[in-house]
Amino acid sequence: MRSWQVFQASEVLREVEETTPRPVGGEVVVSVSHCGLCHSDITLWKGVFDMGDKKVSIDSIGMKHPLTLGHEILGTVAAIGPDVTDVKVGERRLVYPWLGCGECETCRAGRENLCMQGRPLGMRRPGGFGSHVVVPASRYLIDTGDLDPALAATYACSGLTAYSAIAKAMPARSDEAIVVVGAGGLGLSGIVILKALGHENIVVVDVSEEKLKTAMGAGAHKAVLSTGEDVTKKIVDAVGRPVRTIIDFVNNSETVAFSFPALARGGRIIMVGMFGGQFTIPTMRMAQGGLSLIGSITGSLQELRDLVDLARTGRLAAIPYEAVPKSEINDAMARLHKGAVKGRIVLQEDIA
């Protein structure tokens, strides 16, 4: 097999030839045909997380170079361990990458993505920047049927992240306003998922007129430009009343500062974005308003299965993506780093 690996933070990825692993026990080896590029790949490549109040290096949390990144993985089963009975060689599958220990309370409750000992593919285990990936058990594999494989690959992180955030906002009446902050890739995924679920009152907020236009094209019902003063008032005016649900796909100091005062009693902000920042919480208002601030990261295996089922109904609109040969990975990483990418980049083995 060959992999593109990070040997040192912020250095170009090096192509490495290794022996293709053989699956043991319940393992499955997947030959990677598609792998989406995620902003987290850029963060891991640079090797430092901005936590808002401090910076944390990946070395300090036990991640060792060389790293084979890539967690939006789709491919065909190349080999199965002797205990695997439910997939066959040659079958195409999407891979759930957010693997937990499988044994703790959190994992047993079906929230492996929140496991304290989590070992996600493309982070703490080799991921989709290799030609082959070892998946520890077949239950992490999802049949995507006739879905476009490049698009389906992106469901493993960007789609799932948006889906899980929306799941935390449910149940909600279809005509109740849901405010979506951020009309970038995640925000757009959020809008098309809300539409597919039959939601009819989506208010999108962004600093860019152009992104708001794209969001309206994707099915948002109202747009609020979040520049200048009084963004809170603009949001409340657009909704017609204080807001019960805000999903913040940016989640920096500014967006939370204008969202928080827009909440109705019983309101909640679902905090998803990783732009970093800080916010001082007025404790009395939290209690008196019965408010909730809910963090959301990636999603569960069941949520990914539910998202794929939703996509397979045909109701989920496609988000824009660009197919790039895997051999051009360094160029693709550099473009994503500079922000010069419209939609998602999906690395493909089968194009040159």
Ligand SMILES: [Zn+2]
């Ligand atoms: Zn990701």
Ligand SMILES: [Zn+2]
């Ligand atoms: Zn666990």
